[in-house]
Amino acid sequence: MRLAAGLGRANLSTAQADLDLHARDQSHHHPRRGDVVVWPESAQAVADILRIANEHRIPVTAWGVGTSLEGNSIPLYGGILLSFERMNRIIEVHADDFQVTVQPGIGHKDLNAELARYGLFFPPDPGANATVGGMLANNASGIRTVKYGASKDNVLRMQVALADGRLITVGSRSVKQSSGYDLLHLFVGSEGTLGIITEATLKLVPVPTYMSAVLAAFPTVEAAVEAVVAVRGSGLDPAALELIDAAHAVMLNQAEGVNLEPYPTLFMEFHAPHEATLSYGLEMVQEICDELGAVSFRATTDTAERKKLWHARHNSYEIMVRSHPNKQFFIMDVAVPISAYPELIAYIEQIKAERNITAYMVGHAGDGNIHVEFPYADEAEFERAQQADHDIVMRALELGGTATGEHGVGIGKARYMRREHGEALEVMRSIKQLLDPNNILNPGKIFPAVEAVTG
Amino acid sequence: MRLAAGLGRANLSTAQADLDLHARDQSHHHPRRGDVVVWPESAQAVADILRIANEHRIPVTAWGVGTSLEGNSIPLYGGILLSFERMNRIIEVHADDFQVTVQPGIGHKDLNAELARYGLFFPPDPGANATVGGMLANNASGIRTVKYGASKDNVLRMQVALADGRLITVGSRSVKQSSGYDLLHLFVGSEGTLGIITEATLKLVPVPTYMSAVLAAFPTVEAAVEAVVAVRGSGLDPAALELIDAAHAVMLNQAEGVNLEPYPTLFMEFHAPHEATLSYGLEMVQEICDELGAVSFRATTDTAERKKLWHARHNSYEIMVRSHPNKQFFIMDVAVPISAYPELIAYIEQIKAERNITAYMVGHAGDGNIHVEFPYADEAEFERAQQADHDIVMRALELGGTATGEHGVGIGKARYMRREHGEALEVMRSIKQLLDPNNILNPGKIFPAVEAVTG
Numbered sequence: 001m002r003l004a005a006g007l008g009r010a011n012l013s014t015a016q017a018d019l020d021l022h023a024r025d026q027s028h029h030h031p032r033r034g035d036v037v038v039w040p041e042s043a044q045a046v047a048d049i050l051r052i053a054n055e056h057r058i059p060v061t062a063w064g065v066g067t068s069l070e071g072n073s074i075p076l077y078g079g080i081l082l083s084f085e086r087m088n089r090i091i092e093v094h095a096d097d098f099q100v101t102v103q104p105g106i107g108h109k110d111l112n113a114e115l116a117r118y119g120l121f122f123p124p125d126p127g128a129n130a131t132v133g134g135m136l137a138n139n140a141s142g143i144r145t146v147k148y149g150a151s152k153d154n155v156l157r158m159q160v161a162l163a164d165g166r167l168i169t170v171g172s173r174s175v176k177q178s179s180g181y182d183l184l185h186l187f188v189g190s191e192g193t194l195g196i197i198t199e200a201t202l203k204l205v206p207v208p209t210y211m212s213a214v215l216a217a218f219p220t221v222e223a224a225v226e227a228v229v230a231v232r233g234s235g236l237d238p239a240a241l242e243l244i245d246a247a248h249a250v251m252l253n254q255a256e257g258v259n260l261e262p263y264p265t266l267f268m269e270f271h272a273p274h275e276a277t278l279s280y281g282l283e284m285v286q287e288i289c290d291e292l293g294a295v296s297f298r299a300t301t302d303t304a305e306r307k308k309l310w311h312a313r314h315n316s317y318e319i320m321v322r323s324h325p326n327k328q329f330f331i332m333d334v335a336v337p338i339s340a341y342p343e344l345i346a347y348i349e350q351i352k353a354e355r356n357i358t359a360y361m362v363g364h365a366g367d368g369n370i371h372v373e374f375p376y377a378d379e380a381e382f383e384r385a386q387q388a389d390h391d392i393v394m395r396a397l398e399l400g401g402t403a404t405g406e407h408g409v410g411i412g413k414a415r416y417m418r419r420e421h422g423e424a425l426e427v428m429r430s431i432k433q434l435l436d437p438n439n440i441l442n443p444g445k446i447f448p449a450v451e452a453v454t455g
Numbered sequence: 456m457r458l459a460a461g462l463g464r465a466n467l468s469t470a471q472a473d474l475d476l477h478a479r480d481q482s483h484h485h486p487r488r489g490d491v492v493v494w495p496e497s498a499q500a501v502a503d504i505l506r507i508a509n510e511h512r513i514p515v516t517a518w519g520v521g522t523s524l525e526g527n528s529i530p531l532y533g534g535i536l537l538s539f540e541r542m543n544r545i546i547e548v549h550a551d552d553f554q555v556t557v558q559p560g561i562g563h564k565d566l567n568a569e570l571a572r573y574g575l576f577f578p579p580d581p582g583a584n585a586t587v588g589g590m591l592a593n594n595a596s597g598i599r600t601v602k603y604g605a606s607k608d609n610v611l612r613m614q615v616a617l618a619d620g621r622l623i624t625v626g627s628r629s630v631k632q633s634s635g636y637d638l639l640h641l642f643v644g645s646e647g648t649l650g651i652i653t654e655a656t657l658k659l660v661p662v663p664t665y666m667s668a669v670l671a672a673f674p675t676v677e678a679a680v681e682a683v684v685a686v687r688g689s690g691l692d693p694a695a696l697e698l699i700d701a702a703h704a705v706m707l708n709q710a711e712g713v714n715l716e717p718y719p720t721l722f723m724e725f726h727a728p729h730e731a732t733l734s735y736g737l738e739m740v741q742e743i744c745d746e747l748g749a750v751s752f753r754a755t756t757d758t759a760e761r762k763k764l765w766h767a768r769h770n771s772y773e774i775m776v777r778s779h780p781n782k783q784f785f786i787m788d789v790a791v792p793i794s795a796y797p798e799l800i801a802y803i804e805q806i807k808a809e810r811n812i813t814a815y816m817v818g819h820a821g822d823g824n825i826h827v828e829f830p831y832a833d834e835a836e837f838e839r840a841q842q843a844d845h846d847i848v849m850r851a852l853e854l855g856g857t858a859t860g861e862h863g864v865g866i867g868k869a870r871y872m873r874r875e876h877g878e879a880l881e882v883m884r885s886i887k888q889l890l891d892p893n894n895i896l897n898p899g900k901i902f903p904a905v906e907a908v909t910g
Contacts, residue, residue, distance in 0.1 A: 096684050096794040119688070139633045150631060153608070168879040174790040176605060176822045176860035178594040178644055180872055180901055181883045185640035189633055206690045229551050233574070235661045235728035273690035273739065277732040284728065335629040339551040367631045405631035417635055424623040427890070428636045434889050435882070446635060 011045075011086075012038045022063050022073075022081040026128070028330045028382075029071030029411050034061065034081040041086050043159055043167055043198035050196065051165025053080055053440050061442045062192040064105065064134030067126070069331055070410030072138055072191050076444035082196065084133050091199065093118055099156065099173060101201045104133025120204040123148035126406070127314060133197050138408040139189030143313075146232075146366030147239040147271070148205060150406070152188045159199035160187050163436040173201055186431070191408055192442040194435045208239070208271030210278045213306035215298040216289040217263040221245070221349075222342045223293050224264045228365045229338060230288045231268070236281050240269035241366030248316055248360050255319040256312040261296045266365065267313050269306075316362055320373060327375035330382065332389045334396035335369040335405025347395050348372055351388050359388070369405035394419075414448045466500075466541075467493045477518050477536040481583070483785045483837075484526030484866050489516065489536040496541050498614055498622055498653035505651065506620025508535055508895050516897045517647040519560065519589030522581070524786055525865025527593055527646050531899035537651065539588050546654065548573055554611065554628060556656045559588025575659040578603035581861070582769060588652050593863040594644035598768070601687075601821030602694040602726070603660060605861065607643045614654035615642050618891040628656055641886070646863055647897040649890045663694070663726030665733045668761035670753045671744040672718040676700070676800045678748050679719045683820045684793060685743045686723070691736050695724035696821030703771055703815050710774040711767040716751045721820065722768050724761075771817055775828060782830035785837065787844045789851035790824040790860025802850050803827055806843050814843070824860035849874075869903045 013019075014036050024031035035058075040046045053060045059079030066073055075081055084105030091101040095118045102111060107129040112121045122132075126140040134140070136158070141150035148154065157171035171177065171184035187195050218224040221243070228241055244252070244267070249260040268285065272278040282299045289297050300306055312319075321329060336344050345361065348370070352359050363370035372392060374385035393403050393416055403409070403416035417425050429447060432439075468474075469491050479486035490513075495501045508515045514534030521528055530536055539560030546556040550573045557566060562584040567576045577587075581595040589595070591613070596605035603609065612626035626632065626639035642650050673679040676698070683696055699707070699722070704715040723740065727733040737754045744752050755761055767774075776784060791799050800816065803825070807814050818825035827847060829840035848858050848871055858864070858871035872880050884902060887894075 094792065094794065097792040098687065099792070139637075141631060141633075145631065150633075152637065162882075166878055168882060169877060170879055172857045172875075173792045173855045174823055174857040174860060175792075176596060176600065176790045176819070176824050177857040178596075178605075178861050178863045179857045179859045179868065179875055180644075180864060180880065181649070181886060182594075182607065182640040182644055183879055183882060185637040189635075189637055194636070206688050208690055232553065233661050235663055235726070237728075271690070272732075273692075274732075274735045276735045277727075277729075280729045280731045335631045337549065337552040337554070337628045337630075339549065364631070368629055369631050400628045402627045402629040402632040402634045404634045405629060406633050408633045409635060413634065420627075420634055422624060423621055424625055424638055425635065427617075427623060427638060430889055431636060431886065434885055 011041065012036060022066070022083065025066045025068040025071060025073050027069045027071050027412070028328065029074055032074050032076055033078070034075035035078050037081040037083055039083050039086045043161065046082065046196055046198050047161040047165045047167045049080065049082065050161050050163055054163050054165065054438055057438050058440060059443050060440050062133065062137065062196050064131030065107065065129065067128035067130045068134065068138060068410060069333070069407040070404070070412040072408050072410035072445065073134070074411065076411065084131060090114060095120065097173065098204045099201055100204055101199065102132055103199060104197045105131050107131055108135060115204060116207065119207050121207050122154060122202050122204055124151045124154055132200060132202065136188050136197055136200055137190065137192050139406070141406045143240045143242055143364060145364060146241045147237055152185055154203045155184065155188060155200055156203055157201040158184060158187060158197050160195040161198050162195045163438065163441055167198065189408070191410065191445050193432060193446055194441065196441070208273070210272045210275050210301065211306060212270045212278050212282055212299060212301045213309050214268040214282065214285055215260065215265060215309060216268070216294045217249070217261040217265045217296045218292070218294055219263060221264045221345045224266050225338070225342045225365065227266060227289055227292045227294070230292065231285060232366060234284055234288065236270065236284060238268050238366060239271045240267065242267040242313060243363045243365035244313070244316065245361040248320070248362055251319055251323055252312045252316055255322070256315065258309060258312045263295055267309065317373070320360055324375045327377050330374045330376060330385045330389070332372050332392065333369070333404050333407040334393055334401055335367060336396050336399045336401030338368040340399035340401065341365065341368050344370065344396060344399055348392055351391060355384060355388065357384055357388055367405065368401070409446045411445065414446060417446065417448055466496065467491060477521070477538065478529065480521045480523040480526060480528050482524045482526050482867070483783065484529055487529050487531055488533065489530040490533050492536040492538055494538050494541045498616065501537065501651055501653050502616040502620045502622045504535065504537065505616050505618055509618050509620065509893055512893050513895060514898050515895050517588065517592065517651050519586030520562065520584065522583035522585045523589065523593060523865060524788070524862040525859070525867040527863050527865035527900065528589070529866065531866065539586060545569060550575065552628065553659045554656055555659055556654065557587055558654060559652045560586050562586055563590060570659060571662065574662050576662050577609060577657050577659055579606045579609055587655060587657065591643050591652055591655055592645065592647050594861070596861045598695045598697055598819060600819060601696045602692055607640055609658045610639065610643060610655055611658055612656040613639060613642060613652050615650040616653050617650045618893065618896050622653065644863070646865065646900050648887060648901055649896065651896070663728070665727045665730050665756065666761060667725045667733050667737055667754060667756045668764050669723040669737065669740055670715070670720060670764060671723070671749045672704070672716040672720045672751045673747070673749055674718060676719045677797045679721055680797045680800070680820065682721060682744055682747045682749070685747065686740060687821060689739055689743065691725065691739060693723050693821060694726045695722065697722040697768060698818045698820035699768070699771065700816040703775070703817055706774055706778055707767045707771055710777070711770065713764060713767045718750055722764065772828070775815055779830045782832050785829040785831060785840045785844070787827050787847065788824070788859050788862040789848055789856055790822060791851050791854045791856030793823040795854035795856065796820065796823050799825065799851060799854055803847055806846060810839060810843065812839055812843055822860065823856070864901045866900065869901060872901065872903055
């Protein structure tokens with residue numbers, strides 16, 4: 001087989017164990033095995049694999065570390081799993097340019113550990129140690145997006161392998177470019193369906209000299225969201241602005257001893273180049289929170305305490321899982337304009353109450369992004385969660401929001417694409433057809449097979 | 456004629472005076488008259504015009520106020536000039552969302568005057584009162600981009616009329632969206648060659664409570680650029696970081712009485728939510744500038760003095776024109792990674808010296824963006840300027856930069872597209888062919904007719 005000849009035996013496996021390892025992501029979506037896992041070691045190897053796969057009409061699904069949450073990296077139609085495990089190098093740190101060029105297989109935490117030596121970091125942080133390639137392909141974001149943007153805002157240039165085996169470069173190391181069409185952002189977030197990222201130059205920011213953490217609890221989610229709007233309007237430019245609901249606060253309390261009140265709670269972080277900015281800023285935040293009826297307010301500039309609080313926030317998912325030893329979890333992701341956030345949250349509370357569903361909310365409130373986490377033990381409970389998920393997505397869309405703020409479309413959100421994008425979906429489809437006419441690149445993702453939701 | 460029937464006589468003109476008014480932009484490119492100017496009053500009217508034009512293969516060029524600098528809005532092949540003069544309304548201010556939805560014909564200065572009531576502003580500032588539609592179509596930027604980004608970073612959602620008359624919506628009012636392909640950024644910067652923007656929702660930021668201005672003169676451009684890198688690395692997050700060369704400083708001095716030293720000079724601005732941040736920040740900036748050998752340093756938090764300094768910077772072009780009463784001006788735009796900025800500037804100085812060319816430099820140094828302004832009185836002088844322009848673009852590309860940081864491709868930069876983008880240009884071309892198969896949308900722009908520069 002030409003694939004084996006080109007790659008060498010050591011870079012390819014059809015062993016069941018390897019296929020199983022690359023058959024599922026961290027979502028509830030059913031696992032599906034590919035036919036072969038390959039580990040290319042260069043961009044040219046990736047391009048060569050695509051050329052061969054395209055000739056033989058073999059599906060190709062790119063694989064980082066499988067931390068996606070909508071089945072984005074599950075090889076729905078089998079074929080080749082393209083693992084970037086061996087393409088995980090930093091190619092060059094351009095310190096004076098606040099940039100780094102990397103291979104796509106590097107984990108963002110590993111990258112940041114290395115960049116700390118230069119006093120720089122790559123800000124998007126989806127929690128898990130996702131690869132940079134996976135983050136870019138899914139336009140991942142996370143807790144720092146409110147200040148620093150999503151993955152798409154932190155990339156300048158990429159090399160991309162096209163379905164026909166061409167290697168192209170999109171974007172520029174110049175931070176400003178008004179030269180031709182923005183293909184960079186066409187490939188970012190395309191989930192490996194238009195091309196496969198083989199190299200990326202990322203924007204970096206200086207590690208802040210001073211940081212603070214703030215916890216503020218509010219009697220209602222509405223009051224908490226008013227505080228979110230006021231903090232953003234103050235010009236204080238928070239680096240994180242997170243919301244957990246009362247139930248989550250209680251769980252974190254028990255597990256991590258962080259002394260949270262049993263109320264909807266905002267976690268905030270501020271970054272500053274000098275200490276005075278931080279303390280003046282904290283005074284302003286406290287004023288805002290007090291005015292909006294906060295039932296408790298705690299601020300710290302102590303590194304250990306700040307890390308403890310964020311550790312609790314970061315671990316909230318695992319804590320929740322541990323608190324429900326006999327349950328599986330189904331996590332959903334939507335986002336709306338911030339003014340619609342209280343209405344969305346109220347609707348979720350209403351669904352929980354009316355249908356007697358257990359669910360937890362945790363969200364990037366500063367961005368209007370919410371995740372609802374549903375525990376389930378059996379098919380019936382899963383069905384109820386799925387129905388709730390569907391209703392929440394539809395409400396988010398009615399409120400001018402999106403079916404996915406950061407997890408991507410993958411398998412789970414494909415059926416909402418027509419509803420969200422209308423005729424623009426046909427333009428997306430025509431671009432897919434243009435760049436991948438044989439539909440070999442991550443087939444079955446993004447585009448609905450049957451357009452279930454048109455309402 | 457169907458166009459007249461659909462639009463009504465009042466919304467269309469073939470008068471010479473109207474055609475002349477829409478025949479040139481602010482560049483040196485030759486004027487070219489269209490055949491008819493139309494003033495649509497709705498997105499649907501724009502779509503209808505495109506459908507008719509597409510059926511009859513009539514070129515359509517969108518027109519804001521003609522402030523472009525690379526011939527972007529000149530109707531090279533005649534046809535319809537689509538003026539957005541009557542589509543200049545604010546549709547809705549979404550104050551709590553820090554967003555505004557506008558028609559494309561509104562000037563960004565007019566928009567900001569209105570938004571001041573809400574304590575908000577749209578940050579990209581290209582100097583002239585360009586329309587929002589023109590800014591988005593050309594991905595314009597300017598002095599505030601170093602902090603707030605270019606036009607592409609400050610738009611969330613657009614309605615776009617396609618060549619075949621379809622109206623689509625791209626992007627979302629949700630600030631986060633990982634849903635399908637990013638068509639928003641495909642249309643931003645496409646210079647009206649893929650579709651025509653009929654409505655846009657923009658991101659806004661709070662008007663800063665405190666602002667300062669800093670002037671720092673350095674013995675050499677190299678030292679000034681070292682200060683640029685140090686200021687960016689400090690985490691101080693300047694809102695403007697501009698460079699003018701020594702010759703410009705002398706000119707501004709005479710005309711505006713701003714007491715500049717005859718040296719390369721940085722203009723900076725800082726925004727802060729409280730006064731202490733500003734004063735601590737200014738101390739840090741002064742330390743950096745002193746350490747790097749600044750020959751003078753002046754900081755002010757006084758509004759009148761700050762405005763006077765920026766007035767001088769903003770007027771630098773007009774001051775230069777007035778200082779050369781018998782000359783025309785040719786302005787060029789390139790950008791490079793900031794580490795390559797000193798080398799680029801040194802190259803420009805070398806060209807000026809070796810070829811005995813008069814030229815002035817003014818740049819958005821924080822972004823690695825430089826404009827060179829060549830005065831000329833006759834064909835021979837113009838030829839020399841053009842040759843210098845070409846050599847500077849080629850050097851910027853060699854340095855990993857771009858042929859245009861903010862003016863767009865238009866007519867002038869088309870010949871560098873193959874050199875800058877390589878095979879990716881073919882992907883751009885195929886997307887153009889997909890969305891505008893009859894080449895009616897601003898034909899002759901972006902893509903080189905003859906690929907003169909392949910080197």
